[in-house]
Amino acid sequence: MTEAEQGQATDIVPEADARRIQDGRHPDPFSILGPHKRGRATYVTAFDPGAVRMAAVIGNKEHPLERVTDGVGVFTGKVPGGKPYHLRGYGADDKAWDYEDAYRFGPVIGxxxxxxxxxxxxxxxxxxxxxxxxxxxxxxxxxxxxxxxxxxxxxxxxxxxxxxxxxxxxxxxxxxxxxxxxxxxxxxxxxxxxxxxxxxxxxxxxxxxxxxxxxxxxxxxxxxVRDIRGYGWRDDDWMSTREDRNARTAPISVYEVHLGSWRRRWNEGGRPLSYKEAAAELIDYVHDMGFTHIELLPISEHPFDGSWGYQPVGLFAPTIRHGPPHEFRDLVEAAHEKNIGVLLDWVPGHFPTDAHGLATFDGTHLYEHQDPREGFHQDWNTLIYNFGRTEVRNFLVSNALYWLEEYHVDGLRVDAVASMLYRDYSRKEGEWVPNVHGGRENYEAIEMLQKVNTVVYGEEEGVMTVAEESTSFPGVSQPVDNGGLGFGYKWNMGWMNDTLDYIKRDPLYRQHHHHQMTFGIHYAFSENFILPISHDEVVHGKGSMLQRMPGDGWERFANLRAYYGFMFGHPGKKLLFMGCEFAQPAEWNHSAELDWAVLERPEHAGIQRLVRDLNTVYRQYRALHAKDCEPEGFQWVEANDSAHSVYAWLRRGGKDDAEAMVVCNFTPVERSGYRIGLPHTGRWREVMNTDAAIYGGGDRGNMGGIDAEEVGSQGQPASALVTIPPLSTLVFVRET
Incomplete structure (x- = not known):
């Protein structure tokens, strides 16, 4: 460059600005780079550290750009005004490359x-x-x-x-x-x-x-970069009926799935199913089993397989482990075609410390609290969102809405809500910061959860939100305008803990713990509950559901069948983790697939058939689901027979729906001639018997039904003599 040319270039772009651009230190490169007016002339300035010389190309004509100063890749030159151009750089070998100049484009955000x-x-x-x-x-x-x-x-x-x-x-x-x-x-x-x-x-x-x-x-x-535009949904029929399918009066039976370990392709290196493969295989299976919904463990992008998705980094990205975004939409649409709702586990409570993630994102504690007493999760070695910051709260609210709008997901199950509600969650004295009133409640997290529920229910018709909340925090599933958190449903962790503790005991000792099975009714209608047998119950040394059962041989399977019958007859929506539906022998392993081979054994195939039929019965009879969340739908008939470990209760739907009677025997002794009170005389059909031979049982029972006579018993005007097989649950429905 001649001295005159360099002087002209530095008149247009000061050398100090050029050097700051070269060093990446200029606070506003758009003020220098791109096209700019100088008087009536237009000058283009470009930065390309790999270029020896540069030109702006308009049509087929090059307009040379001069280097501003030696050793700096900033070039500038005069061009005809008002015409689009592209840049052409030349290397030391005089080879050229053409590209559009990002700095000639104006802002996009309105x-x-x-x-x-x-x-x-x-x-x-x-x-x-x-x-x-x-x-x-x-x-x-x-x-x-x-x-x-x-x-x-x-x-x-x-x-x-x-x-x-x-x-x-x-x-x-x-x-x-x-x-x-x-x-x-x-x-x-x-x-x-x-x-x-x-x-x-x-x-x-x-x-x-x-x-x-x-x-x-x-x-x-x-x-x-993923283009998420233009999928072309064809699920209008589902979307128009979704509100009824997610309602408190609807049968809701959820199959919880970790997509990475449901099935694998061992002939292809053990890879998990793609979204498109799951759209066929998983959805067909769930439909065949009679579940109404699937719930996917978090599919937001996450760096570590062993977190099962519960330490997400890319909250807006369906994990590439199974395919790109449109293929995840294929999975959702396939579910809707089979009238199956899709729920996602959603994790707004914490995020990992990975360097490429949100931690100290812009060099400050932008998303997380600076004080580790508020901002660090000791249990999971993760960071906690600063829920009190408006932009962070909005980031999470918007993300919840994103999955519902862009992917037609039907609901979100919010993970670890209890850890968000309490500032002292899993912390010792002195390790947490009280709220403004000196208490332990996290007002900011509460406000964020209320905002999420208000927005998603207000914007997306018919969705559901579900809280995994392990304490007795009041009003989790009550409307926000009534002071609640606004969730549609809450996992009933107390029911799960009590009943699993009972069922693992030797039947000889169950009489001393009889009311672990009845206690849940005391609060069963305080929230809209889902009864969860989730992934958390079959990991970390807890064993599989089958391994939890006492006894050996037939007793373990009979116990499990009776327990599932108890669960499906109990008030509350249902959730069962994958593998539990066929009594997976070992506890869940996220890096392998389910042990599908055991279905060749009759006892495992029998459990699977039982769960399929329980889903069918639960859906078919309104008495078993229409008032899952209302006390009018339940009445004890026998709650105190601890000596025989027998329970009996009535389920009711609407006034025109036939009542159902559920009877359980949790001992390995048959109870024949056991009188059960009933509200009506006449025929009561046996629609479920977990001891049936097709499920692997001894085929003992009541020959398809019982006849209630006008003999009062247990506070009911009628009764019938019932044979209750050992370790079994029976369901009778009144014939009308």
Whole structure:
């Protein structure tokens, strides 16, 4: 470059600015790079550290750009104004490369979005933040936007720019804390991260996109551009009836699934099923078994298989372990075609400390509390969201809505709610910070959960939210305007703990613990409960459900069959973890598949058939589900016969629905001629007998039904003599 040319270039771009751009330290590269007016002339300035010389190309004509100063890859030059151009760089070998200039494009985020982002109330942040494939100002590319309010610089980096954070420094949008850039030519499948310089000038570890729609296969952890537009849903029939299917009066029986270990392809290296394969195999199985819903353990992107998804990094990305986003939609749509609802486990309570994740995202404690007494989970070595920060709360609320809107998911089961509600959860004295009133309740988390439920129920008709809440926190499933948390349902952890503790005991000693099975009725209608036999009950040395059963041989299977019958006859919606439906022999192993081979054994196939038939009976008779959450649907007939370990109760639906009688015998002794009180005389058909031979039992019972006579018993005007097989549950329905 001649001295005159260099002087002219530095008149347009000061050398100090050029060097700051070269060093990645310029606070606003958009003020220098791209096209800019100078008087009546237009100048284009470009940065390309790999170029020896550069030109702006308009049509077929090159307009040379001069290097601003020696050793700096900033070039500038005059071009005809108002015309689109692209850049051409030349290397030392005089080979050329052409590309669009990201700095010639204006902002994408509009004023209204900017306002709500700045306010922290944008309910659909995924429509603005993240990586969006789109056309902008006549050019195809990808718009990147990320919230990093305390950063000095944010750049998008990837193979497209040699992972060089100087090349695509983003534009900061005023006081919103959001940075954005449109990069032409970036298409679906491109790998990227954000390079962030913190407020102290320190370069942070490369960060995955908090609102990214895709990720690499672990252990690689970059974000991946995914175009989530234009799926073309065909589930209108399901969506129009979903509200009725999720209602308190509906039969709800949930099959809980860890997609990575339900089935595997051992002839292909032991890989898990893809979403598309699960759309056929899993959905067909769930439909055949009669479950009304499936619940997937978290499928948000997570770095470590052993977390089962409960330590997510990419809250907006369906894990690539099973396929890209549209293929997850295939799974949801396949479920809806078979009239099966899809619930997702959702984890807003904590996130992992992985360097590429949310931890100290912009060089500050942006998403998490700074004080470890509030911001660090000792049980899981994870970080806790700062629920009191408006933008963080909005991030979580928006994410909940995202899964419901974009993927037509029918509900969210919120993990570890108890850990969010209490500031002293799993902490010793002095290890936690009281609330403003000196108490242990986490007001900010409570407000966030209420906001989630208010928004999702208000925006998405017919969805359900479910709380895994292990304490007696009041009003979990009560409406927010009544002071509740606003969930649709709550897992009944007390029922699960009491009944599993009872059923594991030798029948000889059950008489001394009789009311562990009755105690749940005292609070059964205080919430809208789901009875959960979940993944947590078959891991960490607890053994499988079958291993929990006492005795050996037939007794273990009979105990399990009787317990499942008890569960399906008890008030409350139902949930069963995969493998429990056929008495998996060993406890769950997330790195293998279920032990499907045991279905060749009659006793395991019998349990599977029992669960299928329990689902059928539960769905068929309204008395067994219509008032699952109302005290009018339940009445004890025999609750105190501890000597015989016998229980009997009535279930009722609407006034026109036939009542059902459930009778359980939890001893290995047959009870013949046992008188059971009934509200009506006449024929009561035996619709379920867990001792039936088709389930692996001894085929003892009542020859298909009982006849109630006008002999009062147990407070009922009629009664019948019943044969209750050993270790069994019977269900009778009145013939009308």
């Amino acid at each position: 004023e209204q979005d900017e306002y709500y982002l700045g306010e922290g109330t944008h309910q659909r942040i995924w429509q603005v933040l993240g990586a969006h494939v789109r056309e902008h100002e006549g050019c195809e590319g990808t718009h990147f936007a990320v919230w990093a309010p305390n950063a000095q610089r944010v750049s998008v980096v990837g193979g497209f720019n040699h992972w060089d954070g100087r090349r695509h420094v983003m534009r900061k949008r005023g006081m919103t804390g959001v940075w954005e850039i449109f990069v032409p030519g970036i298409v679906e499948g491109e790998v990227y991260k954000y390079e962030i310089v913190g407020p102290d000038g320190a370069l942070q570890p490369l960060k995955a996109d908090p609102v990214g729609f895709g990720s690499q296969h672990p252990p690689e952890n970059s974000s991946v």
